[in-house]
Amino acid sequence: MSKNQLYFFIIAGFMIGTCWIYFQVYPTGFINSFPIKGCLIKNVTNFPCPTCGTSRAIVYLFHGKFIQSILTNPLGIISLMLILISVSIVIYDLLFQRNTLVILFKKAETLLVKKYIYLPLIFLLIVNWIWNNYKNL
């Protein structure tokens, strides 16, 4: 993936994510009239997917309820941190003409394909999934 594609992807993702969270906090008639909202797995099988509840967790974070956010889904904090960090690095790169984000992205990709890193992460995700089912998100 080239540098411009990566930047475009992160900025577009940030904007869509912000709109998504906005409509979660202030639901309007237009959004509520959609037959399918969000996750396909949840809509088709009625079981929550591993990341169900992330937007609710982020909304709790904005209200300052840390413990309730972690109890809803711990991935909320992680994804919010990832988004904020990557967007701030994009702004830094664009201001100072650097390539920090591309280098970091390549490094993260090479780290994540190693067995001793991805197996524990997958295990944690599955535990989270089971917990989600238990909580009936």
Added chain:
Amino acid sequence: MQADKVDLFIMTNSKNFEGYNIPFIREKLLSLEDDRWIMLQTLALKDPTTTLIISLFAGSIGVDRFFIGDVGLGVAKLLTCGGFGIWTIVDWFMIMKRTREKNMEKIQTLFF
């Protein structure tokens, strides 16, 4: 490399590459040394149809992106629940092309 070996490779793997790339791949393979044949065979090329099936069933948690080696995008897709359901549907149509592009990137490591 011998022409019959190259043609055999092209015949068995033509579905894994974009059509417009095949003449280029054939030309490059013909100019390659013979001892690269084993390395060519050990390239883990991904089948676009397999990727499409994975994308249909587990696209919401980004397994298709992990499968073809786009780990960074896979994590993004996983954390956003398949890009809020939209990216999942977009990827049903895009993932075959992306798989072929990734295969092309893999085979290019042999040439240069």
